[in-house]
Amino acid sequence: MRYSILILALIVSVSSFAQKKTTAPPPQKKPLDHSVYDNWKEITYKALTPDGTNAAFTVNPQDGDGKVIFHNLKANTQDSVKRAAEITLSFDSQYAIFKIKPQQNLVKELRRQKKKKEDLPKDSLGIYSFANRKTQKVPEVKSFKIPEKGWRLGSLSARSKKRS
Numbered sequence: 098m099r100y101s102i103l104i105l106a107l108i109v110s111v112s113s114f115a116q117k118k119t120t121a122p123p124p125q126k127k128p129l130d131h132s133v134y135d136n137w138k139e140i141t142y143k144a145l146t147p148d149g150t151n152a153a154f155t156v157n158p159q160d161g162d163g164k165v166i167f168h169n170l171k172a173n174t175q176d177s178v179k180r181a182a183e184i185t186l187s188f189d190s191q192y193a194i195f196k197i198k199p200q201q202n203l204v205k206e207l208r209r210q211k212k213k214k215e216d217l218p219k220d221s222l223g224i225y226s227f228a229n230r231k232t233q234k235v236p237e238v239k240s241f242k243i244p245e246k247g248w249r250l251g252s253l254s255a256r257s258k259k260r261s
Contacts, residue, residue, distance in 0.1 A: 135159050146190035151227050153184055153193055162201050167193060167225060176230050178223055188246055191228060196238065197221040 127133065135158070142165070143154040150171050157163030165181035168174070184195040199218035207217055222238040225231070 138163075142184055144184070144186055146186050146227070147188060148190040150190060153186060155181065155184070160201075162198070165193075165195060167227070167230075169227070174230075176225070178225060178232055181223060185241075185243055187243065191226065193225040193227070194241060194243055195223045195225070196241070197223045197234065 138156050138158050141155050141157055141163075143152070145152050150169065152168045152170060153165060154168075155163055155165045162180045163182075164177045164179045165184055166175055166177045178195070178197065180198045180200065181195045182198050184193055186193050198220055204217060219237040220239070222235040222241055224233045224235075226233075
């Protein structure tokens, strides 16, 4: 009986030592302030091509210009285009069509100088080909539409009028 109590006490003491681990104290966390918020990014758009081989998503900072990232899921490669917005993927999974916004800092500076709206830089149209991983750009585009089926791109250009 004494031996069984002694063995039980020995097992309890050994198990209590086994549970105590000597670990380093956790690292200090950086306090949250406004400088930290500026580094946060958000994903505002995410989509897969209809055939599922490519993914497109935007990464936008709290302040500044964002980008769209095109990720080929089969080859595990990525391409990106800065300042892309209003992304549309074609029905045949061959193209991504989007607007390319002017640089945000440039537009802010021109607005501070009280430039007229027609003197501000215009959006461009970007057409990214998933096959050859190239982007074609069409300057000064107000809007664009593509059909659900077929391949026809309609765009409305912003032409500047010459004054005499």
